Amino acid sequence: MTTSSETTIPSGKTEQKRTHPWGRWALRLIAISYLVVLLVIPLLVILQDALREGLGEFWRQVTLPPASYALKLTLWTAAVMTIINTVMGILTAFVLVRYEFPGKRFLNGVIDLPLAIPTLVTGVMLVILFGPQQALGAWLKEKFDLSIIFAPPGIILALLFLTMPFVVRSVQPVLMHLDRAQEHAASTLGAGGWTIFRRIILPPLTLPIITGALLCFARAIGEFGSIVIVAGNIPFRTQTAAVYVFGEVESENRLGASAVSIVMITIALGLLLIANFLRLRSNKEST
Amino acid sequence: MTVTSSSPSYQKVENSQATWTDKVRRKWTGWLLITLVFGYVVFLIVIPILSLILGALKDGIGASLSSLNQPAIAAAFWNTLWISLLVVVIHGVFGTITAWVFVRDRFPGHDLLNALVDMPFAISPVVAGYMLLLLFGRGGMLAPLIDSLGIQVAFALPGMVLATLFVTLPFMIRELIPVLESFDIKQEKASFTLGASGWQTFWRITLPALRWGLIYGITLTFARALGEFGAVLVIGGGVQGRTETATLFIYRALDERQYIAAYSTALLLGLFSLLLVVGSDWLRRKEH
Numbered sequence: 001m002t003t004s005s006e007t008t009i010p011s012g013k014t015e016q017k018r019t020h021p022w023g024r025w026a027l028r029l030i031a032i033s034y035l036v037v038l039l040v041i042p043l044l045v046i047l048q049d050a051l052r053e054g055l056g057e058f059w060r061q062v063t064l065p066p067a068s069y070a071l072k073l074t075l076w077t078a079a080v081m082t083i084i085n086t087v088m089g090i091l092t093a094f095v096l097v098r099y100e101f102p103g104k105r106f107l108n109g110v111i112d113l114p115l116a117i118p119t120l121v122t123g124v125m126l127v128i129l130f131g132p133q134q135a136l137g138a139w140l141k142e143k144f145d146l147s148i149i150f151a152p153p154g155i156i157l158a159l160l161f162l163t164m165p166f167v168v169r170s171v172q173p174v175l176m177h178l179d180r181a182q183e184h185a186a187s188t189l190g191a192g193g194w195t196i197f198r199r200i201i202l203p204p205l206t207l208p209i210i211t212g213a214l215l216c217f218a219r220a221i222g223e224f225g226s227i228v229i230v231a232g233n234i235p236f237r238t239q240t241a242a243v244y245v246f247g248e249v250e251s252e253n254r255l256g257a258s259a260v261s262i263v264m265i266t267i268a269l270g271l272l273l274i275a276n277f278l279r280l281r282s283n284k285e286s287t
Numbered sequence: 288m289t290v291t292s293s294s295p296s297y298q299k300v301e302n303s304q305a306t307w308t309d310k311v312r313r314k315w316t317g318w319l320l321i322t323l324v325f326g327y328v329v330f331l332i333v334i335p336i337l338s339l340i341l342g343a344l345k346d347g348i349g350a351s352l353s354s355l356n357q358p359a360i361a362a363a364f365w366n367t368l369w370i371s372l373l374v375v376v377i378h379g380v381f382g383t384i385t386a387w388v389f390v391r392d393r394f395p396g397h398d399l400l401n402a403l404v405d406m407p408f409a410i411s412p413v414v415a416g417y418m419l420l421l422l423f424g425r426g427g428m429l430a431p432l433i434d435s436l437g438i439q440v441a442f443a444l445p446g447m448v449l450a451t452l453f454v455t456l457p458f459m460i461r462e463l464i465p466v467l468e469s470f471d472i473k474q475e476k477a478s479f480t481l482g483a484s485g486w487q488t489f490w491r492i493t494l495p496a497l498r499w500g501l502i503y504g505i506t507l508t509f510a511r512a513l514g515e516f517g518a519v520l521v522i523g524g525g526v527q528g529r530t531e532t533a534t535l536f537i538y539r540a541l542d543e544r545q546y547i548a549a550y551s552t553a554l555l556l557g558l559f560s561l562l563l564v565v566g567s568d569w570l571r572r573k574e575h
Contacts, residue, residue, distance in 0.1 A: 023485055024392065027384055027387065027388050027392070028388055028392055028394055030381065030384050030385075030388075031381075031384050031385040031387075031388035031389070032388075032394075032396075032400065034381045034384070034385055035385065035400050035403065035404065038449075038452055038453055038456055039403050039404075039406055039407070039453070039456065040403065041422070042415075042418035042419060042421075042422060042453065043406070043418070045418060045421050045422055045428055046414070046417070046418045046421055049421055088324070088327050091320060091323065091324050091327075092324045092327070092328070094320065095320050095321050095324045099317055099320070099321055101321050103325070107324070107325060107328060110328055110332050110333060111328065111332075112564075113332055113336070113561070114332065115510075115564070116510055116560050116561045116563070116564035116565070117336075117514070117557050117560065117561065118513065118514025118515075118516065118534060118556055118557065118560060119514065119516065120514065120516040120534045120537055120538065120553070121339070121514065121537075121553045121554075121556060121557045122335070124339060124537065124541070124549065124550060124553040125335035125336060125338060125339040125553075126335055127541075128335075128338045128339055128341075128342035128550065129334065129335055129338040157331075160331055161331055161332060161335065164328075164331060164332065193316060218408070218409050219408070221409075221411070222409070222410060222411025222412065222413070222414065223411070224411055224412055224413045224516070224517035225412070225514075225516040225517055225534070228517075228538075229538075229541065241411075242411045242412075242413045242414070242517065243413075245411070245413050245414060245417060246413045246517070246520075246521065249413075249417050249420065249521055254421075257417055258417075258421070261411070261414040261417060261418075264410075264411055264414060265409070265410055265414065268409035268410065268411075269406065269409045269410075271409070272405055272406075272408060272409045273402065276402070276405065
């Protein structure tokens, strides 16, 4: 990527110089100011706001009981979701790549639906299905004493729905291009299905699996629309970090809102950067 | 390896047996896996979608249609639609320029800015709206400037446009960068050599080559903008009849226990953005 653009720049520049000496500078200026206005300024403002009373006060706001509870709830529900969707995502990609069966195209299409549906609508769907007044929700409550809506399982279900495509779509292309000869060789040498899967198929998939899982987790940290519908806004029970920030903004506790926002941004951004780095590395390996 | 070659006949016998049992077992695990995956996807995605359809039509189509027939819903959809269209146009223009600059130009801070483009994916919509509130809200950093110009940004439509711009920023750029990278620069150069101006070259050569990237970027931006909720709730406040979008109406209707109206609006909005994505996918498949 870098080599190709490096070779094209010098020649491109001379072309531009002949026709429009300032054209390139104007475009560059437009692009940079577009990103600075929309991204950099808002980020700097919230960072400055969170730290305006010093690091000690920042830390105190983050560790206030409702804030730290919200952050912990966000992290553990995201972790549970990530584990489930990673396992199911690998299986789904495997089934889609390796088997032919009726309904395969349907299955492949349905997996992308969560990306096209507004997250608030996802929340509404789950409330209709599992709400305490609904048949299924009432039955689960009565038989198993299990609440889904206004409880952590609802949060996990909503997150599972939203992030379903990530691991599948990250693993699928790599799995498709795997060389089957190694598997045949292993099978000829007497290896069983599980051994082949673990020793031959899984290792090249490690990077895409981790990338997909990180994307799931990062996406889950900031989710608001579906969670506020499914879980409500009950401090110490179902209040996730995003819902907590919303509450603090409404009640004008600016410092608390900014501090928890910064923690969320840092976690999600860190994960995203790692995922990007891994993706670049796997691209390099495959080319 | 040496062991196998020293006793080929013995190996062969064991092998054919292994493949026979293996085949049966593989068939078994195959069906097991397919059923498991199918069950998971149906449970997680298909059933919730069906339950929304059933929920919205619970009292019959007539009831849901008449529940949709209120001025607040029309106003909310109108807001959603024009905010989304405006956002698509702005990102269409500036996103294309930015993607072009990222691919064809190098400048100090290039890589840092390129990494920052993905940030809105990682930032909660609530936080996005809150950042704008810090800038434009009461006592905000840019509030004096905005006030002197007589524009209201917070709790008004301009703020909601900005919030939607923020959350949808990456789509256009991320769709266009790979297309531009694989696009042969020789065509642009040839066009220059033949005496075309920069603008002509862009219009005749670059833009047609980018068509699919643009269509897909626009679709994703549009679909995301239609469904945006957290950011416009924080910056817009969801004032009925003024800053209420379709998602904000659903939120309020649920709160006011207007269930049929809430479910029907959710179904309508979901269908709308689904049709958008499926439609552009279909277009792309038709061409290839």
